[in-house]
Amino acid sequence: MMRAAVHLPDGGRGPGRHTVVDLDVLELRAAELVLPEATIRDERGGDLFGDGSLVFDHAQGGGPLVSPELDRQARAFGVVNAAYHTQRALRFVAAVLGRPLPHLVVRIGMHDQPRRWGGGHYRLPGQGAQSDPEAVSPAGEVHLGGGAGFVSTHHTQRYFHAPAHNPAIVSHEVGHHLCRHTADFRLNRLRPPQQQTNKKTALDEGTADVFTAVLLGTPDIYGWHRQAVPEGEQRRRKLDRRWTMAHFQGGRDRDPHTDGTVWASACWTARQRVTEAGFDPGRFDSLLLRGLELAGRDGGKGLAEEALRERRHFSRLVAAMVQVDQHLGPVVLGAMAEHGIHLGISNSDLSRAARAGQDRLVDA
Numbered sequence: 001m002m003r004a005a006v007h008l009p010d011g012g013r014g015p016g017r018h019t020v021v022d023l024d025v026l027e028l029r030a031a032e033l034v035l036p037e038a039t040i041r042d043e044r045g046g047d048l049f050g051d052g053s054l055v056f057d058h059a060q061g062g063g064p065l066v067s068p069e070l071d072r073q074a075r076a077f078g079v080v081n082a083a084y085h086t087q088r089a090l091r092f093v094a095a096v097l098g099r100p101l102p103h104l105v106v107r108i109g110m111h112d113q114p115r116r117w118g119g120g121h122y123r124l125p126g127q128g129a130q131s132d133p134e135a136v137s138p139a140g141e142v143h144l145g146g147g148a149g150f151v152s153t154h155h156t157q158r159y160f161h162a163p164a165h166n167p168a169i170v171s172h173e174v175g176h177h178l179c180r181h182t183a184d185f186r187l188n189r190l191r192p193p194q195q196q197t198n199k200k201t202a203l204d205e206g207t208a209d210v211f212t213a214v215l216l217g218t219p220d221i222y223g224w225h226r227q228a229v230p231e232g233e234q235r236r237r238k239l240d241r242r243w244t245m246a247h248f249q250g251g252r253d254r255d256p257h258t259d260g261t262v263w264a265s266a267c268w269t270a271r272q273r274v275t276e277a278g279f280d281p282g283r284f285d286s287l288l289l290r291g292l293e294l295a296g297r298d299g300g301k302g303l304a305e306e307a308l309r310e311r312r313h314f315s316r317l318v319a320a321m322v323q324v325d326q327h328l329g330p331v332v333l334g335a336m337a338e339h340g341i342h343l344g345i346s347n348s349d350l351s352r353a354a355r356a357g358q359d360r361l362v363d364a
């Protein structure tokens with residue numbers, strides 16, 4: 001165990017509370033931390049950990065306007081912070097599932113040319129528009145940009161938005177690793193390891209968001225770096241009760257993050273209903289994770305279009321979830337119904353029904 005300074009989620013609107021915690025590290029290299037469950041590396045290199053300490057100031061994110069020394073400090077903090085949140089998320093999963101996910105590689109400072117990148121993504125080796133030109137581990141990798149732009153609030157100083165400093169972005173990307181190795185919404189396990197698909201479904205994005213909300217303890221997961229986006233807009237991605245199947249659009253051109261807010265919100269409502277019914281919220285978290293695992297079981301249909309279509313359906317994952325914890329079944333189904341999600345119905349039929357219901361309400 002090493003002492004490490006990180007941003008600890010505090011349920012607030014900032015990046016978290018700068019706190020010293022324990023981090024389980026196997027090996028310390030110049031710009032890389034090797035943990036039992038993941039390797040975190042700053043691809044821009046340099047000597048970040050030469051003096052053997054993992055306690056750094058966040059230096060307001062560093063960035064292009066500060067001295068090289070301050071930026072080095074901010075990069076070091078970013079590696080440590082990303083390592084901590086990756087370890088925290090992966091250990092949470094391993095404790096619930098009783099098995100570890102495959103070793104995850106997290107690479108920071110990626111895709112910063114020709115323009116700076118302030119986002120993150122989860123990548124598998126594959127072809128097509130959303131694949132990476134460079135070699136990617138077949139088990140999956142998280143890529144984080146070096147940062148772009150500043151976040152400022154009325155009560156905090158201007159902060160350079162480096163994704164590795166943002167627990168929400170790190171947790172969301174680890175959420176995709178969870179999905180890939182449990183529910184496997186795109187059946188990547190049946191594809192050749194070098195020809196997997198990176199195209200995400202709404203379920204994948206929504207599950208990554210609700211996983212983030214669980215880890216951060218707030219439904220306003222992007223309340224820090226998207227604070228300029230009104231809470232009532234879907235792209236804020238707040239897990240709000242207003243997002244129902246009536247807001248689901250589907251289709252190739254739709255951003256799966258947007259449709260994913262419906263799934264994430266329904267899960268968050270279910271978690272609240274479970275708590276209101278007198279259960280520990282952890283009961284819901286384990287129902288979700290074990291439901292993902294159950295939904296991932298091979299249906300024996302190979303890569304047929306029908307098998308892929310079924311795996312996109314919210315109702316299929318709900319069915320798996322209520323199967324793993326039948327005590328919570330009625331509570332979870334009731335909460336899902338509040339968002340227009342019912343068993344045995346496709347996403348498009350659910351969204352049509354929800355819109356029709358909404359129209360009736362408007363008429364009345």
Ligand SMILES: [Zn+2]
Pocket residue numbers: 172176200205208
């Ligand atoms: Zn995502």
